[in-house]
Amino acid sequence: xxxxxxxxxxxxxxxxxxxxxxxxxxxxxxxxxxxxxxxxxxxxxxxxxxxxxxxxxxxxxxxxxxxxxxxxxxxxxxxxxxxxxxxxxxxxxxxxxxxxxxxxxxxxxxxxxxxxxxxxxxxxxxxxxxxxxxxxxxxxxxxxxxxxxxxxxxxxxxxxxxxxxxxxxxxxxxxxxxxxxxxxxxxxxx
Amino acid sequence: xxxxxxxxxxxxxxxxxxxxxxxxxxxxxxxxxxxxxxxxxxxxxxxxxxxxxxxxxxxxxxxxxxxxxxxxxxxxxxxxxxxxxxxxxxxxxxxxxxxxxxxxxxxxxxxxxxxxxxxxxxxxxxxxxxxxxxxxxxxxxxxxxxxxxxxxxxxxxxxxxxxxxxxxxxxxxxxxxxxxxxxxxxxxxxxxxxxxxxxxxxxxxxxxxxxxxxxxxxxxxxxxxxxxxxxxxxxxxxxxxxxxxxxxxxxxxxxxxxxxxxxxxxxxxxxxxxxxxxxxxxxxxxxxxxxxxxxxxxxxx
Numbered sequence: 251x252x253x254x255x256x257x258x259x260x261x262x263x264x265x266x267x268x269x270x271x272x273x274x275x276x277x278x279x280x281x282x283x284x285x286x287x288x289x290x291x292x293x294x295x296x297x298x299x300x301x302x303x304x305x306x307x308x309x310x311x312x313x314x315x316x317x318x319x320x321x322x323x324x325x326x327x328x329x330x331x332x333x334x335x336x337x338x339x340x341x342x343x344x345x346x347x348x349x350x351x352x353x354x355x356x357x358x359x360x361x362x363x364x365x366x367x368x369x370x371x372x373x374x375x376x377x378x379x380x381x382x383x384x385x386x387x388x389x390x391x392x393x394x395x396x397x398x399x400x401x402x403x404x405x406x407x408x409x410x411x412x413x414x415x416x417x418x419x420x421x422x423x424x425x426x427x428x429x430x431x432x433x434x435x436x437x438x439x440x
Numbered sequence: 441x442x443x444x445x446x447x448x449x450x451x452x453x454x455x456x457x458x459x460x461x462x463x464x465x466x467x468x469x470x471x472x473x474x475x476x477x478x479x480x481x482x483x484x485x486x487x488x489x490x491x492x493x494x495x496x497x498x499x500x501x502x503x504x505x506x507x508x509x510x511x512x513x514x515x516x517x518x519x520x521x522x523x524x525x526x527x528x529x530x531x532x533x534x535x536x537x538x539x540x541x542x543x544x545x546x547x548x549x550x551x552x553x554x555x556x557x558x559x560x561x562x563x564x565x566x567x568x569x570x571x572x573x574x575x576x577x578x579x580x581x582x583x584x585x586x587x588x589x590x591x592x593x594x595x596x597x598x599x600x601x602x603x604x605x606x607x608x609x610x611x612x613x614x615x616x617x618x619x620x621x622x623x624x625x626x627x628x629x630x631x632x633x634x635x636x637x638x639x640x641x642x643x644x645x646x647x648x649x650x651x652x653x654x655x656x657x658x659x660x661x662x663x664x665x666x667x668x669x670x671x672x673x674x675x676x677x678x679x680x681x682x683x684x685x686x687x688x689x690x691x692x693x694x695x696x697x698x699x700x701x702x703x704x705x706x707x708x709x710x711x712x713x714x715x716x717x718x719x720x721x722x723x724x725x726x727x728x729x730x731x732x733x734x735x736x737x738x739x740x741x
Contacts, residue, residue, distance in 0.1 A: 274711055281500040282510075282563055283711040345714055350700060358698055411698065 252316050259320050263327045266294045267334070284343050291335035296408065296422050298328040299401050303429040310432075322378055325397070329375040332368050360410035367403035370396050398433075401426045488706055488716055491554070492565035494634050496708050501641050502559065503660060504608050505594070505601040512603070513641035520600050522645040522661075529580065531666035532587035537580060541645050547580075548572045550631050555651035558690045558722045564704045569649055570632030575623045578665070583619070587667035590622040591615070592648060592659040609675045615659040616672035616686065617650070618731075626651055626727055630658075652721040652728045654688045685741040689732070690722035694741050 270290050273279050279286040305321040308314075344351050354361040374396055376382070383390050405426050408419040503513035506520075523541070530536035539547075550570040558564045578590070596612035598604040604611045621627060628649045631638055638644040643660025650657050656676055676684035683697050692702045703715035721728050732740075 277710065279711065280510075281496045281707045282705065284705065285563075287711070342711065343715070350702060354700060357695070358700075360698060 252319055255316060256320055256323065260323060263298070263324070266290070266331070270334075284338065287338045288335065288343065291331050291338055292408070295328060295331040295335055296404055298324055298331055299397070299404055300422070300425050300429065302328055302397065303401060303426065307429065307432045326375060326378060328397075328400075329371045332371055336365070336368050360407050363403045363410070364407040367400045367407065370400050370403070374400075398430055401430070488556075488564075489566060491568055492706075492708050497565060497567055497633060498639050498641060500707060502561075502655065503603075503641060503643070505603045505611075505613065505661075506641065507603045508608060516602050517640035520640045520644070522640065525645050525663075527646065527663060527665065529578070529665045529667075531591070531668050532584045533581040533667050534584060535581065539580070544577070544629075544646065545631065548576055548629070552635070553628055553649075555626075555628070555649060556722055557649075557651070557655050558704060558718065560654040560656060560684075560688070560696060560701075562699060562701070562704050563707055564718075565707045568634055569628060569630045570635065570638070571628040571630040571649065573625045574627045574629050574648060575625065577629055578622060581667075583667045586669045588619055589668050589671055590617050590619060591664075591666040591668050591672040592617075592662050593664035593666065594659050595661045595663045610678045611675075612663075613659055614672065614675045614678075615648075615657055616668075616674055617657075618671075619667075620731055621650070624728060624731065626724060652689055652724040654690060656684070657688050687732075687737070687740050689728075689737065689741075690718065691720060691737055691741070692718040693720075694738050 270287060274283065274287060277283075302321060302324040305317040305324065308317040340346060340351060355365050356362070374394055377386060377390060377393060386393065405419065405423040408422060409416065412419050499514045500510045501513040502510065503517070506513040506516040525541040526538050527541075527544070528536065528538050550572055553569045553571055554566065555569060556564055556566050592615045594613035594615075595601075596604060598611075617627065628651075630643065630647045630649045631645065633639070633642060638647070643658075646662055647660040648658050648662065657674075671686055674684070674686065676688075677686060690701075695701055701718055704718045705715055706713065719725075
């Protein structure tokens with residue numbers, strides 16, 4: 251049962267990717283396609299961050315363990331969409347011209363924090379296997395608390411890049427704050 | 441950089457025919473399915489002086505009065521009423537006047553003026569506007585010696601303009617120019633585009649266009665032009681004075697605090713086209729650079 255559930259989640263998680271590839275190659279992204287891809291992959295990264303963070307509270311509320319079983323996969327999808335997002339910016343938008351990219355990373359705080367968030371994801375993705383969990387033991391849990399920092403960086407990235415309309419970035423930030431607050435409460439009661 | 445003449449620009453139709461001809465050449469060698477994939481037949485950047493399509497010009501707009509997303513203005517402006525329309529020219533003038541749209545179109549002949557539009561967000565279009573120099577309209581009044589700046593006020597009508605029901609900007613939209621900028625022949629009163637009446641989403645019935653400044657300086661649906669003594673505070677300056685200056689000249693060397701202005705994307709080019717270098721004064725330096733001699737453009741951004 252859990253196997254099919256996992257497969258279902260995988261298929262659902264890959265749908266945004268299939269959609270954006272289709273739209274890219276068949277010119278369905280409107281007048282500013284590169285911006286569309288950037289926003290799309292960025293938003294899905296945030297959605298997967300929220301989903302990943304929602305798993306352990308869900309386990310608490312429902313007393314079901316399978317939420318934790320899909321958490322790793324959702325976390326890896328965070329890395330997947332974040333990498334696509336970064337690649338769109340570096341490869342498609344700036345065509346690997348490093349000078350303007352480096353300028354952006356150093357000078358623009360939203361680029362800096364976004365890039366930092368992606369860097370922090372690397373150790374998490376690299377230590378996601380069962381084997382690494384065994385090797386790292388208690389440290390694994392500590393290391394993977396980095397996702398809280400990444401989530402905050404991600405929401406700041408979105409807020410800082412917005413012009414005057416903060417509605418959507420604020421919604422994501424509120425969800426992330428809520429999901430983080432749920433954890434603090436759990437620690438005190440258990 | 442010289443002004444682009446209409447004859448130097450490939451009209452949309454010819455451009456499209458050319459594309460479909462190239463496409464049909466490809467048919468022999470590759471399958472239909474493959475040649476319809478954009479990646480394979482539009483990998484090269486098109487000439488930056490080619491006209492942007494009517495569709496892109498009229499469906500991809502920043503016009504917050506009708507909503508903040510790019511497709512909102514087209515969707516939400518169709519029922520906008522532009523008749524009757526009156527423009528007041530007042531302030532530091534000997535005698536204030538009011539002109540109806542009918543009077544304006546009788547007084548001034550609109551000509552085709554092809555200008556690049558560079559948005560502060562880092563994209564650009566080439567638009568065949570219909571219009572005439574603002575100086576002609578302003579010459580209908582005699583400014584007093586106190587007049588140093590010109591302020592433009594757009595219409596305020598939240599019943600028709602959804603976006604004005606939210607405090608996104610301080611409505612009505614407000615912009616301004618120094619008197620010499622306003623009198624410059626490139627500063628245009630726009631009444632149409634592509635030889636047609638100006639669509640609502642592009643600022644009907646009357647807007648201004650200042651080709652060497654970022655797009656937001658070119659106020660739409662203007663109802664009031666006011667000569668003033670002190671530098672006006674535009675809506676965007678109100679919203680974020682650190683990010684939007686009064687001058688807002690296109691300048692690749694002065695970054696917006698949150699993004700670089702060194703390059704831009706040309707609208708309609710597709711995913712695989714590279715960014716192009718942004719030109720000083722959007723390429724109109726020969727005509728307008730003398731307005732700013734001796735000014736530190738980093739300070740007066």
